[in-house]
Amino acid sequence: MLIKTKSNILSSEITDRAVFESRREFIKAATIFSAGIMLPSSGHAETGKYADVPIGPYSAKLPVTGREDVTSYTNYYEFSSNKKDSTVLARALKTKPWSVEVAGEVEKPGVYNLEDILKDNPVQERIYRFRCVEAWSMVVPWIGFPLGEMLKRFKPTSKAKFVEFTTIYNPEVMIGQRSGGLDWPYVEGLRIDEAMHPLTMMVTGMYGDELPNQNGAPLRLIVPWKYGFKSIKAIVKIRFTENMPETAWHKNAPNEYGFYANVNPEVSHPRWSQSRERVLGSSLFTPKRDTEKFNGYGAEVAALYSDMDLKQYF
Amino acid sequence: MLPGKKGWAAIKIIVFLLSLVPFGLLLKDAINDQLGANPIETLHFGFGDWALRFLCIGLALSPSKTVTGQNWPMRFRRMMGLFAFFYASLHLLVFIVLDLSLSWEAFKDEVPKSPYILMGLLTYLLLFPLAVTSTKKMQKRLGRSWIKLHQLVYVAGLTAVVHYFWLVKADYTEPLIYAVVIGAVLGIRVAVYYRKRAKVFVS
Numbered sequence: 001m002l003i004k005t006k007s008n009i010l011s012s013e014i015t016d017r018a019v020f021e022s023r024r025e026f027i028k029a030a031t032i033f034s035a036g037i038m039l040p041s042s043g044h045a046e047t048g049k050y051a052d053v054p055i056g057p058y059s060a061k062l063p064v065t066g067r068e069d070v071t072s073y074t075n076y077y078e079f080s081s082n083k084k085d086s087t088v089l090a091r092a093l094k095t096k097p098w099s100v101e102v103a104g105e106v107e108k109p110g111v112y113n114l115e116d117i118l119k120d121n122p123v124q125e126r127i128y129r130f131r132c133v134e135a136w137s138m139v140v141p142w143i144g145f146p147l148g149e150m151l152k153r154f155k156p157t158s159k160a161k162f163v164e165f166t167t168i169y170n171p172e173v174m175i176g177q178r179s180g181g182l183d184w185p186y187v188e189g190l191r192i193d194e195a196m197h198p199l200t201m202m203v204t205g206m207y208g209d210e211l212p213n214q215n216g217a218p219l220r221l222i223v224p225w226k227y228g229f230k231s232i233k234a235i236v237k238i239r240f241t242e243n244m245p246e247t248a249w250h251k252n253a254p255n256e257y258g259f260y261a262n263v264n265p266e267v268s269h270p271r272w273s274q275s276r277e278r279v280l281g282s283s284l285f286t287p288k289r290d291t292e293k294f295n296g297y298g299a300e301v302a303a304l305y306s307d308m309d310l311k312q313y314f
Numbered sequence: 315m316l317p318g319k320k321g322w323a324a325i326k327i328i329v330f331l332l333s334l335v336p337f338g339l340l341l342k343d344a345i346n347d348q349l350g351a352n353p354i355e356t357l358h359f360g361f362g363d364w365a366l367r368f369l370c371i372g373l374a375l376s377p378s379k380t381v382t383g384q385n386w387p388m389r390f391r392r393m394m395g396l397f398a399f400f401y402a403s404l405h406l407l408v409f410i411v412l413d414l415s416l417s418w419e420a421f422k423d424e425v426p427k428s429p430y431i432l433m434g435l436l437t438y439l440l441l442f443p444l445a446v447t448s449t450k451k452m453q454k455r456l457g458r459s460w461i462k463l464h465q466l467v468y469v470a471g472l473t474a475v476v477h478y479f480w481l482v483k484a485d486y487t488e489p490l491i492y493a494v495v496i497g498a499v500l501g502i503r504v505a506v507y508y509r510k511r512a513k514v515f516v517s
Contacts, residue, residue, distance in 0.1 A: 073351035081485035084350065134483070136352060181484040252484055271480065272431075273424040278413075280351045284344070287415035 048209025050143045056124030058199055058300070064127060065138035067207045069281045074214045075132065076233065077182055078167065078174035090213035092173045093234065098218045104164070104240035107155035114204075114218055120153060121145040123204060131263045131295045133227035135288075137277040142222055143205030148196035151238075156192070160240035163195040164188075165221060168236045182248050188232035189245035189259065190223065191304075199224055199300055225297040227261045258314040262305065263295035267314045316386060329390060333397045336364045337404070358408045365401035366474055368394050370495045373471050377502035392448055395467065399445040406438055430480035433473055440470040468503070471496045 072087050079089035098114040123143050131137040151163065169185035171177040177184040194200060201222040204211055211217040216233030223230050229249050239245075249257035256270050265275040276288035294301050305313075317325065340360045343349050349356040372394035375387040409431075414420040425431050444464055447453070453460050475496055478489040 069351035077484065081483075081487075136355075268427045271428055273427040275423055276420060278352060278354065284353055284357075284412055285415070287417065288413075288420070 048205075048207070050123060050125070050205045050210070051208045053123055053125045053143055053205075053208070056126045058128075059126040059141075060128065060139070060296075062127055062129070062139045064141055065279075065281045070138055070140055070206070071212050071215060073280060075134075075228065076176075076214055076216075078176045078184070078186065078234075079214075080176055081181070087214045089175065093168075093170070093213050093217070094173075095213065095218040095234075098236075100219065100235060101237045102154050102239075103237065105157045105160035105242060106240045107157060108153070117150065117219075118204065121150050121202070125208070126201065128201075128222060128224040129295050129297075130222075130224065130228055130231075131277055131291065133229055133257065133261070133269065133274075135272060135274060135277050135291075136280060137289065137291075137295075138280040140206055141208070142201060142203045143208070143211075144201040144203035144222065146198050147200045147202045147221065148198065150202055151195060154238075154240075156240045159242045161192055162241045162244055163190050163192060164237075164239040164241055164245035165190075165232045165235050166237035166239070167232055168234045182252055186232060186248045187245060188221065188230055188247050189241075190230075191244075192240075193304055194223065194301075197301060197304070199297060225262060225294040225301045227257075227263060229257065230261050260305075260310075260313050262301075262310065262314075263291060264293055264310055264314070265291040266293070267311055322386075322389060326389070326393065330393060333368070333393070336360070337401070354408065354412045358405060358413060361401050361405035361408060362478075365398050365405050366478065366492055368398035368401060369467075369471055369474060370492060370499070372398055373467065373496060373499045377499050377506075380502055380506055396445060396448060399441050402438055402441055406434075430477050433477040433480060437470050437473040437477055440466050440473065444470075468500060471500070 073083045074086050074090075075081075075083060076086035076090060079086040099111050100114065100117065101111050103109050123145050125141050125143050127139060127141045129137060130140050165188045167186040168174070169177060171184070190200070201224075203216070203220050203222045204218060206212075206215060211220065216231075219235045220233045221231045221235065244259060247257075247259060249261075250259055263274075268274050275291055277291045279286070279289050292298070340349075340357055344353070344357065347353075372391055375391050375394065378387045379385060410416065410421075414424065425435070444467055447456060447460065447463060456463065475489060475493045478492060479486065482489055
C-alpha cells in the first residue's frame with residue numbers, strides 16, 4: 001500500500017476542508033446502517049498553520065481517519081487513562097515556550113528552543129498508519145520532519161548506540177502523574193539505526209495544523225512500524241546513550257511490552273491477539289482489519305531486524 | 315409506612331424502566347452516530363459496565379436487609395439479577411456480532427489468547443443457569459437446590475471483577491471500585507453465615 005513519492009502537491013490543492021467535511025457528514029448519514037462500508041475519504045486539506053506544507057516521501061495514499069476521531073481518542077496516561085478525558089485535561093498544558101534538552105553521547109549538547117529546531121528542520125506532511133498495542137488503528141496526516149536529520153545536527157559520538165526520549169514531568173497540570181500506574185516521567189527509546197531511519201518522524205502538527213495538546217503537542221515522536229506507545233508525546237529531553245534505555249511500559253510490565261515493540265501479528269500480547277485491528281472511524285458492522293507485520297512498512301524496515309528473533313525481541 | 319401491594323407494583327415498574335435507561339441512551343447514541351471514535355468499544359464497554367453494576371446492586375440487596383433489618387430490598391433481587399444478565403448478554407452479543415463480526419476464524423484466534431475473555435465467558439456461563447431458573451415456578455420445583463444453585467451468583471461476581479482486572483493495562487482504579495463493593499457484600503454474607511453457625515453450635 002505504500003507508494004514512495006516525491007510529489008510536491010500542496011495540502012491546500014487537495015480538497016477544501018469544508019467540502020470534505022460536509023461530504024463526510026453526508027456519507028456518514030447515508031451509510032450509518034449499511035453493513036461493511038468504510039467511510040471513504042481522500043485528501044484532507046486544511047486551513048491551519050501548516051495548510052501549505054509539501055507532502056514528504058513515504059506518505060501513504062490511504063483514506064485518512066477523521067480528525068474528530070483522532071483528537072478524541074488518545075492514550076495519554078499523564079492526564080487520564082480515559083481516552084476521552086485526556087482530550088479536555090490536556091488543554092491545561094502550556095506548550096509555549098518549549099525547549100528540548102539534548103544530552104549524553106553527543107558533541108553539541110545543550111538546551112534548544114523548539115522554534116530554533118523548527119527553523120533548522122522544515123516540515124512536511126506524511127500520511128502514516130498508526131497501530132496501537134490495544135489493537136486499534138488509524139491513518140493520520142502528520143506534519144513534521146525526519147528525526148534523523150535533526151539528530152545529525154547534534155553530532156552524536158560513536159558511543160551513541162541508543163536514543164532516549166523523555167516526556168515533560170508536570171504533575172501540577174498532568175494530574176495522571178500524581179498517581180502510579182507508570183513510573184513518571186514517561187521515557188521511550190530507539191536503537192540509533194531506528195532513530196536515523198528516514199521513516200521515523202518528529203511531529204509538530206497534523207491535519208494541516210498544529211498538534212492538539214492531547215495528541216502530544218508541541219513535539220512528539222512517530223515511528224509508524226512500532227506500536228503507538230513508542231511514539232512518545234511532549235518531548236523535553238533527548239539523550240544519546242551507549243546502553244539500551246529502560247522505557248516506561250517495559251518497566252511496568254516487561255513480559256508484555258518489549259523495547260522493540262514492532263507491530264507484529266505473529267507475536268501476541270500475553271493477554272490478547274495482535275492479528276487484527278479495529279480501524280477507527282469504521283462503521284459498526286465493518287470487520288477488523290488484518291494487522292500487517294511492521295504495520296505495512298516491512299519493505300522499508302525489515303532489514304533492521306534481519307538477524308533477530310522477533311518473538312524473543314518483541 | 316411501607317407501600318401496599320399496588321404501591322410495590324408501581325415502584326417495580328418504575329425501577330424496571332429506570333434500569334432500561336442505560337440501554338436506551340446507548341441505543342440513542344448508536345442511532346445518532348454519537349458513540350465516538352470506537353463505537354463498538356463504546357457499546358461493548360458500556361454494556362459490560364452496566365452488567366457489573368447491576369450485579370453489584372443485586373448482590374448488595376440481601377446484605378442491606380441484614381444491615382437495615384428491612385425486608386423490602388429483597389423484592390428487587392430477581393429484577394436486578396435479570397438486568398445484570400440482560401446487560402451481560404448485550405455485552406457478549408456486541409463482542410460476537412460486532413467485534414468479531416461473527417467470524418469463527420477470529421473467535422478461534424482471539425479468545426484462547428485472552429485469559430480475560432475466557433474469564434468473561436465463564437462469568438456468562440455462571441449467570442446463564444441462574445437467569446433460566448429465575449422464575450417462581452423453577453424456584454418451587456428446585457426447592458433447596460435452587461438456593462444452592464443461586465449461590466453461584468457470588469462466584470460470578472468474583473469472576474466478573476477478575477475479568478475486568480485482567481483486561482486493564484495499568485490503571486486499576488475502576489476494577490478496584492467493583493472489587494471493593496463485591497468484597498464488602500461477600501464479607502457481610504460470610505459474617506452472617508458464621509454468626510448463624512455459631513448460634514446453632516451454642517444452642
